[in-house]
Amino acid sequence: MSFELRDHTADVAVAAEGGTLGETFAAVADGLAAAICDEAPEGGDRYPVGVHGEGREALLLDYLDDLIYQGDIESVLPVGNEAEVFFRGEWILRGSFRGVPLSRVDVRELKAVTYSELSLDRTDDGFEAYVLFDV
Template structure:
């Protein structure tokens, strides 16, 4: 899995690919962390878990990233080393689900800039050949 930060007018975007959908979610979350911080400590911080549900894969990615921003604000940590598993609906019209974890580096230990929010603007989540592709714009 990999991600790239992309300039986007006054905002910042993350473009990522991964062989599995959970890996794509994790890569975009890593891109979010990189957009907030120039250098991420390789140690320190405690892991925490989150779970989100939504009616579509795009809404699920939005909820997941929004939850990471919420955790940053409530726990005062930078979520890094993100791992995610995505389950598609078992029945048509059912809910998508992500179970994930991240290591929360205390914000006092890093120099971070604020990412205000995740947006639906230009969001893409799709399977391309044998990998997943994602593009997400964040409001800075």
């Protein structure tokens, strides 16, 4: 499971990969945190996350939107993301993140997750994703 930040005009993109959909989603979420903050300290409580979606791509964006929302509400940076993705009549994600208090980190504003250039593809080794964030 890994991610890479990529510059994109006035935005930031995350390219991520993982052996499973859950690992790939968690890697994108870790990339989201890296786009917001250069380095997150250890510590912080674990927070649960659960999202439903009509499709895999919609689930990924809803998951990232939920992390941004929970981070704003709880005043934490969501790091150390873990996710499991499965299909039961609809796509479902269950997971958690470690919330580092925003008072302990220097953060950049991230406005939104976008559908622009979004990709989520199966590979020989699992899955890869590309997500663009509006900063």
